């Protein structure tokens with residue numbers, strides 16, 4: 001193990017023998033957004049004795065010393081600069097928006113007078129993107145990163161209905177049309193025809209299973225979501241009782257009936273979603289670049305249309321059968337929650353427990369309209385290489401095409417991200433959900449890098465301020481509109497029934513009052529039955545609308561956690577002392593922000609060539625970039641207290657008016673909750689630090 005630390009503090013600030021004792025808290029000085037003392041270079045850090053002549057020393061930055069104001073040795077002044085957020089090499093682009101996109105980080109001169117400069121795309125000739133049109137009519141389109149080509153790729157595609165005659169229709173469009181035709185031609189009730197097709201489809205599915213080697217991440221199973229053969233669709237049709245082929249008349253009827261729910265299937269793309277799929281392309285994993293910038297909130301995806309022909313979202317366990325699926329699967333964003341989700345014009349249902357992307361929008365026209373203002377991205381899992389596997393999930397490199405008008409500087413419409421997919425047990429799903437919650441809770445500064453160095457308590461040397469965790473690109477859950485529609489229909493039916501019963505009861509009471517009801521003859525019997533009816537709780541499901549029961553967890557698709565790809569697991573025994581202490585500082589910074597990772601192993605700290613502010617080909621492992629991953633077991637102080645209080649509330653039962661004693665009890669419990677959280681935090685961080693020190697060979701923290 002090398003003792004080769006270079007990040008050390010070389011200076012001591014001379015104290016005035018008559019100077020004051022330094023007070024707690026120390027001067028604020030210049031700090032990074034994580035509220036830690038910051039210096040631009042190693043020379044900005046000084047040892048200082050709390051009072052003259054004492055042996056002990058603490059560390060201050062030059063800006064803290066300037067604020068303290070004692071300059072006994074007449075140290076020359078230095079310009080004070082603020083920490084600068086480091087921009088990753090620019091990849092995203094919005095045509096005609098140069099203010100936010102395409103800015104290259106300039107090197108950090110002493111006074112930060114250098115400003116970011118504009119990115120000029122290098123003309124690339126080798127970048128191939130495959131368009132999802134039929135190969136005989138569309139040879140492979142070759143993109144070069146010229147302005148026109150980039151703008152072409154961001155151009156909104158014509159909707160199929162608007163397509164002028166003679167233009168090629170996408171395979172998706174063709175498939176949906178042929179499905180419509182089949183439904184019309186063959187007749188839905190033709191059982192024998194269906195049975196025949198089902199056998200064909202079954203063969204086809206079996207034949208479509210992915211070989212183990214391709215499950216391990218090779219590109220043997222590359223398929224695009226529009227390579228649909230007709231029997232496949234009929235299987236979907238049979239299984240899902242598809243009701244989404246709606247003619248103009250149907251729509252009118254739908255609108256006029258108002259409360260009628262049209263049952264949708266996963267495949268029922270809205271026109272806006274179809275538009276997003278029309279220009280869909282498979283990812284070229286040889287050339288695709290990974291996304292390192294934040295996705296601006298304005299363009300953050302609401303809906304992910306996932307191309308998953310190999311069923312990676314179903315399970316990544318090779319021996320489990322995974323039905324091949326050729327149509328995109330719709331997912332919705334649950335986290336992060338955005339301000340626009342609650343605004344009337346962009347209302348979005350991101351409730352984790354609701355399998356619809358819509359609030360109670362009852363008609364198809366309403367759904368289509370709501371879908372128009374959605375940010376729709378496509379995620380390509382076809383042939384997605386495996387980045388790594390854990391005990392509960394598989395992480396794949398996936399191509400994402402971000403919502404229009406976002407595109408890239410290179411002309412390739414895709415960027416790559418790490419897509420984490422849970423295995424099929426409920427524990428696997430719970431861990432992934434918790435991880436999504438934790439990523440959502442991370443403050444921005446844990447995902448950003450800054451120039452200069454931090455002084456991270458309790459370390460005795462400065463460390464670079466790299467991001468601690470990968471950038472978070474969202475947690476998405478599968479949407480099952482047709483199930484949600486049945487649930488809503490059930491709820492409506494229950495309400496209707498209840499209203500009818502009440503009306504009947506009222507009518508009987510009225511009748512009794514005016515004495516014309518024949519039930520007067522048997523008053524006792526009537527009163528008894530009325531009492532029984534009054535007890536009605538709305539739980540009577542005798543004639544419930546459907547016999548729908550919730551899917552077993554193994555059957556449903558995994559949620560998807562999208563993260564920045566951050567390299568490969570570290571081997572700390574090979575590292576320099578500075579590298580090991582840099583990794584250690586990430587753990588400390590997480591703790592200072594109120595998070596405990598709870599699963600700290602070398603495999604959960606990743607390293608990649610850096611710095612990320614320069615072009616990928618110029619990065620090196622000599623200037624590495626580290627990140628902590630895997631927050632499935634992670635905890636965050638406020639979430640801990642919230643969970644604690646939830647158990648208190650659940651013990652109190654459903655919401656009601658509390659008595660004074662109960663209110664006192666709740667207050668008492670929330671105080672206990674806070675104390676518990678502090679205890680938990682001290683224990684959790686203490687043991688995690690000991691573990692971190694052990695795996696990173698740190699002796700002196």
Ligand SMILES: Nc1ncnc2c1ncn2[C@@H]1O[C@H](COP(=O)(O)OP(=O)(O)OP(=O)(O)O)[C@@H](O)[C@H]1O
Nearest residue numbers: 387388389390391392393395418564565566567630
């Ligand atoms: N953001 C990422 N970038 C690159 N590779 C990643 C990323 N996240 C995860 N991986 C790879 O996937 C592997 C498994 O990920 P992770 O540890 O998060 O899975 P897990 O199932 O939660 O693990 P555990 O067994 O601890 O439950 C990692 O060891 C790493 O190799």
